[in-house]
Amino acid sequence: MLTLAKSEKGRTAAVTEETADDILSMQDAGKHVGYEKLDRLLGAIYEGPMESPPWSTALQQMRDVLEASHVTLMLRPPSSESQGVMINTGKVNQQATESYETHFFALDPFVRLPEGEVITAEELIGKQQWLKSPMYQDYLRPLNIRHLMGADIYTKEGIECRLRLTRPNDAATFSPEDKALCRFLLPHLKRSLRLHARLDYLECDRQLFAGAINRMLLGMISFGQDGSILELNQEAQRILGEKDGISRSGSGIALSSNQENRELQRMLRQALTGGATGTGPAVVEAMSVTRPSGRAKIGIVVRAVPIGKWSESKQRPAAAIFLRDAESSGAQPSQEVVRRLFGLTRMEAALALLLADGLTLDEAAEQLNVMRNTARTHLRSIFCKTGVTRQTMLVRMLLNSVVSLG
Template sequence: MAPTRAVAATQMIEVDRLDRLLGAIYDGPTESPPWNTALQQMREALSAAHVTLMLRPPSSESHGVMINTGQVTSQGVESYETHFFALDPFVRLPEGEVVTAEELIGSQQWLKSAMYQEYLKPLDIRHLLGADIYTKEGIECRLRITRSDDAEAFSAEDKALVKLLLPHLKRSIRLHAKLDYLECDRQLFAGAVNRMLVGMVTFAQDGSILELNQEAQRILAEKDGIVRSGTGIALSSNHENRDLQRMIRQALTGGPVEEPVEGPSVVEAMSVTRPSGRAKLGIVVRTIPLGEFTGAKQRPAAAVFLRDPESSGTQPSQEVVRRLFGLTRMEAALALLLAEGLTLDEAAEKLNVRRNTARTHLRSIFCKTGVTRQTMLVRMLLNSVISLG
């Protein structure tokens, strides 16, 4: 019985080399750029000039995202992204099929095409092999493999090898999409925490710091009551530091480390004295529960949240306040100054207006927001979404 093409593909490449190639495909989502190693190994296995993965093909709205291996020039990439993608007839290939350009549109038609004559031929590209990947999430990727004019055409065994790798690449691309979605979520929420001026320090199971956000870095850099110490953090006051370390150990274990109490204590809080005499820092320590199937040790196991009551971070956008509450620009500026803790007189002076003018603006703000007192206005502003803008 004649061997199948899949068997022939495995026969043309050593088992350990195929194993490395498959491993590189599944490691691809963790690389930058993704799949660079796998595409390079594929290029070597197929004796190709280039292997390119169009993770997001170019369009009239976007240049797309392409990962290239082999000798490419920025000019060549730019030419395709801005012009030749629209002339490329080698697109929308059948799902799961591996074909050459000549098989798809005919040898003579391909060699006479503008894509070949004006773009590929000047780059010394003669043979083109491809496969397209489509997923139910709406992903459309293109895998393109080339050989030069003096190289042999792609064989049935070459095509069989690519066909063998294709479903693995598709699974890896879907995994990359999920990881990318989670990373977008992470960046969105991390940005929101930063905008709210909350410092966050995450710890691994062994008590070492995994990550600090921007506000946590600022607070620790001041070395005013709290500092980085070894792989963790420490407080200047010995007795406060003992409490903090106990709280962190407790959070890392998911419950009390000393006398058990009714139910696990996974959230604790304390204040931190600052030698400078400034207002005390606030600290909250929380356990980060294990996922149902979590096995990794280098994962966030506990988080310490830091709040500096004197922090003067990025001023919320006046435009956001204006749009949110229907205020004029002057009214929005006054409202923000009052939210910062200034009195009406201090705000009027800063805005370079008379006190009576400021009072007139304040009455208009009350009317538009539905509050009747300055304290209510400040509370409403601080509890609104302006800090996220």
């Protein structure tokens, strides 16, 4: 017999085997599918946010346990504005998937299901109406899909996620026990979806700031507690790849100069120790790296990454090194950004960027293919619009503005 279970609203309901919306207890769920299988399935649900695509293992295990042809998780249901994001298991017909994303989603009556309810399409709209629907006749039937069961998940973060399971024509309908097991899994999947949303938010933040650092041509290398490199951005890869005074060495980095290398390793050890204790060096340490090629030195800043209050992972960043190559010539900032930021014309924006890049007025005029007097006229207009009175002030203002982020 199934046991008593509490709904999400806290109501206690008597659950029987004949009730379509039964909720299995953990003990009954274990008996129904086997404790080992249930443990693996729940583990896969919570590890799903770290997979790519997410929940692929959990959906496959759910498909096996419920003997379904397909299990589909629509993280973002298709709409007229977007094809959505769907994760499919089972034998997937790519053409059929694209047909649903571009056309049949609008004909699908099996949507906007009550929160937390597990229901079949026939229960929702009636057997005859479902079997006569264009969704079944034109889309599912040719794919040998007869039985459709699903549930929708809604969260306070605005997530609307759809879980759909199918069986073919020659299979049995989904039983009350199948629906009870599916309903048992829903709260766990909902929690995992919220974890995924949080991780996605943090990853978006990370990508945004990583992109800004790359645009500023600042190399960054993060180190684990053992001093090994965890991550390095695009600019750091470029600098290390040149092997001009600084390069990768095993799992860390090394400098060509033995004296400079000893100093860098001392600074790094101190930062790692400070990060582990939460104290860190009182002053951020810095040094310059000599390049055998004779090019300008590379500036280095080393700082600890303070440990969080609840941090426990040994793979967290414990220290970071920032690199600056004074001779690096990255992507030219957008003229459109400069034009909009300071109210300049396109010619004025082009001239301002050339001056910020180190060209003299004569050199900039030659590159723009204009007379020197014309360039001086544009420069006076730039001064008027930006409020500066000297070329050095203009260059300083451009370099200190948000132009490099554009």
